[in-house]
Amino acid sequence: MxxxxxxxxxxxxxxxxxxxxxxxxxxxxxxxxxxxxxxxxxxxxCREFVGRPTPLYLCRNLSADMGFDVFLKREDLAHTGAHxxxxxxxxxxxxxxxxxxxxxxxxxxxxxxxxxxxxxxxxxxxxxxxxxxxxxxxxxxxxxxxxxxxxxxxxxxxxxxxxxxxxxxxxxxxxxxxxxxxxxxxxxxxxxxxPLLVRRLQSIIGRESREQMLQQTGSLPDTVVACVGGGSNAIGIFHPFIQDTGVELVGVEAGGRGGPDDHHSSTLSRGTPGVLHGTHTFLLQSIEGQILPSHSVAPGLDYPGVGPEHAFLKDSSRARYEVIHDRQALDAFNLLSRKEGIIPALESAHAVAWVSESRDHIRPGSKVLINLSGRGDKDLDIVREQMAEV
Amino acid sequence: MHYDNILTRKIQAAVESGRKALIPFVPAGFPVKDRFWDVILELDAEGADVIEIGVPFSDPVADGPVVEKASIRCLEQGVNLDWIFEGLAEYRDRIRAGLVFMGYFNPFLQYGVDRLAGSCREAGVSGLIIPDLILEEAEPYMEMLNENNLAYIPLVGLNTSLERLQAYAGLCPAFVYVVSVMGITGTKTGSMQVLGAKLRQVQDSFECPVALGFGISSKDQLESIEEHVDAVVFGSALINHLDEGRTPREFMAGW
Structure with a gap:
């Protein structure tokens, strides 16, 4: 390479x-x-200032409802409220x-x-x-x-x-x-x-999770799910699992409102390869190579590019990338708040939403690990506005 | 060797006649699409030796606000490579100057670098200046560019090491473009002493002519470094001048 x-x-x-x-x-x-x-x-x-290791939490109510174990890696509990x-x-x-x-x-x-x-x-x-x-x-x-x-x-x-x-x-x-x-x-x-430096620093999420899964449950998760904007929380939790070929890796991109002409941030799912900000990766761009505006209800996913390693993981089929729309993310935001007493960041709510939307396709009894990359207090204004629109 | 390249010959001819070669930069479609080719023809008639046509990009990371705003105005008018090539098919015969494209890599990559090389050859464009395509990333394309006699013009700066200067020199470019500032286009130049020392190093490393650009707005700036420079590139200053409704002729008269 x-x-x-x-x-x-x-x-x-x-x-x-x-x-x-x-x-x-x-x-x-x-x-x-x-x-x-x-x-x-x-x-x-990491220990004294950031508050690591962050806990791994088995969702009691959500797991019972869904018929499989849902674990949250609580990056929302790190200092400043996110990974x-x-x-x-x-x-x-x-x-x-x-x-x-x-x-x-x-x-x-x-x-x-x-x-x-x-x-x-x-x-x-x-x-x-x-x-x-x-x-x-x-x-x-x-x-x-x-x-x-x-x-x-x-x-x-x-x-x-x-x-x-x-x-x-x-x-x-x-x-x-x-x-x-x-x-x-x-x-x-x-x-x-x-991309390498940020991955190395964020991989602590995956290293801790892997150890905590083994310690708390005796085995690795079946599926690891994380939202992807630029992709730092996702690469952080994915990377230590890449050699564990039995562990499915799912990145969740932001689909925006979801209309055919609406802006979105699904770079890997709907973009094409090109060069922006110093790297060759998937982009939202015109056929002439001009960068297009992106959109998501989650501000942290609103970016027209994505980390190059995710482009590679998609290309090599080691990870797959799915799309969740604003509406579904908002539902998941409410779901996790109501069911577990945890208000997720709208970014992380995309990952929760994919699990919730895929519940019929996830094998009962399996273990799904979600990177809860941030807390949602910052998003209350956006959520209130969105709810008023409905 | 690129020494049969028209760009090298144009610059050398200017130097031999006892002056600096003049390289104006204008974003394609500036100030408006209808006037652009007239501006190019007038710059050519007023003594431009090489003309840089800017291929606009939405995210021009090496450019200051003047060039960025101008580029976005051009994009809003729908300027793209097809429009530029159409214009060249019509006007190229009437332009004496050598022509280069200056643009960021992504629009070229999406057009297709092989297709671009062919189109440039046909349209009479002799070189590419791509501010975000450094030596290592240009490498996979060098053979294709050489085959089409399309020169890759390296940009080097005050912080470029001697080793890297020599690596670029190994490409035998048509000319080398020295960025005069540690900054973006339109930035005020800093110490002339530092610049002079770097220019001497560039002159020693490269056999080809040396062009100086970024932040050059008047002839006086060159006084102390004149002997190390064969050609001058001006962009932001010319764009500002045109934006004030003044003519290319008036601008070129100052040089």
Whole structure:
């Protein structure tokens, strides 16, 4: 396999000016990450700051209703309320070991921005977050949270004024500030080595889950389910199970409202291969290669690309990717809240929805593990609005 | 070797006549579709040696706000490669300058790189500048480009190592494009001393002509580094000029 590639996907499609900082980061990933001192640091931060390991929870009521065991990996209980923190504390520690004084991030709805600001504050690093101007308006609470923790939030006025434009802006900023700034990319996307780095930091989800399944139930799950936007929570839980060929891996993409002309975020299911943000992967694009707007009720899934390793897992049939629409995700949001007393993030609700919708096809008595990647408090406004529409 | 490439010859001819070769950049369809080819013909008549036609992309990550806005305006008018090739079929005979496409990789990839190479050859386009296609990623396409005498023009910068300069030089490009700033198009240039040192290194590494671009808006900027530069690329400055309703002739007169 070519360096930085997952089969035909991945690579490093960036301006030449970004080659040196990416090479520097690649070296750090190879040398600093496996280092004992770094591992010790990381382990301590994960336990004492993030609150790991997160629990594995067997849903009592849902399991009884469905006729098979539904397990939740409770990433919603990690600090800041989502798996995003695993990646940002790891990259922040790495940045400090590399001698960088500033963390740079893009953010869509603000979750990754908040997680980066959190890690930066903890380690005493400066933090600058690019956020689409439209998202700054829609997610003012998260802007406030980032600012409370000392981050500077830069609204991005170009293009569609959303996540993809925030990534463009962050890459542009990094070109000019590479000597003292680490780009803390928020998902398993972007040029090599980001997809690999983010996977390594998020794989803790899968490693813990695998061990907890064995400990609590004596065997591996039959199916592992996770939502996929950029795909960092999914690759994090999938990766430690990839060699376990008996474990089925299911990624759930956001189908948006579901009308034939509606925007959506089902990149793997309905997109085509192309190059965006430094990587060759599946994209939502016109036949001429222009990037199309994406949509999902879940802000964290709203991205017109996807991590290149997911493109590879789809291509090689090791994982399959399914589509859940806004409506179904909202039903699952209500279902999990009502049945289990757990309010899931709308992103994670897509994974719950797939399990609920597939209940007739899942073998009774089997074990289904869902990555509950985040908590849903952040989504209450959206949910209230959506319910009012019905 | 690419030295029979028209781009190299055009730049060398300018240098031999005692001046810098001039390479204006205009996004295809700018300022509006109906006026674009007139702008190109006027730039050509006013002494452009090579013209860069921008192939617009929705997410131009190496570009500043001026080029990005211009590109999006062009996309909104429905500009695509087919439109550009149609125009070239009509106007290419009347353009003396060498022509290159400057654009991001995805639109080229979707068009099909082999098909693109054939269309360029037919349309009289002699080179490609692709800001997000570095050496390693260009490698699979080099043979096909060479077969069609379509030059891959490398972009190098202030932070490009000597090893990488030499690796790019090994491709024997028609010319090399030096990014004058640690930033995006339209950024103000920094230290001339640092730039001069890098340009000397580029000159020593490459046999082909050296073009300088990004953030170049006036002749005065070149004063201290003149001897290391064979050609100048201007984009944002020209776009701003045209956007103010002024003519290509007035712009070229400043050079």
């Amino acid at each position: 070519r360096k930085g590639y997952f089969g035909a996907f991945g690579g490093r499609f960036v301006p030449e000016l970004l080659v040196p900082p990416l090479a520097e980061l690649e070296q750090a990933v190879d040398n600093i990450l496996p280092d004992e001192a770094f591992e010790k640091d990381m382990d301590q931060v 995003k923190i695993n990646n940002t504390v790891g990259q922040a520690l790495l940045a400090r070991h590399m001698g960088k004084s500033c963390l740079l991030a893009e953010t869509g709805a603000g979750q990754h921005g908040v997680a980066t600001a959190t890690a930066a504050a903890m380690l005493g690093l400066d933090c600058i977050v690019f956020m689409g101007a439209l998202d700054v308006q829609r997610q003012s609470i998260n802007v406030h949270r980032m600012e409370l923790m000392g981050a500077r939030v830069e609204p991005v006025e170009s293009g569609t004024r959303t996540l993809k434009d925030a990534i463009n802006a962050a890459l542009r900023y990094w070109i000019a500030h590479q000597s003292d700034t680490h780009y803390c990319l928020g998902s398993a996307v972007g040029p090599h080595p980001f």
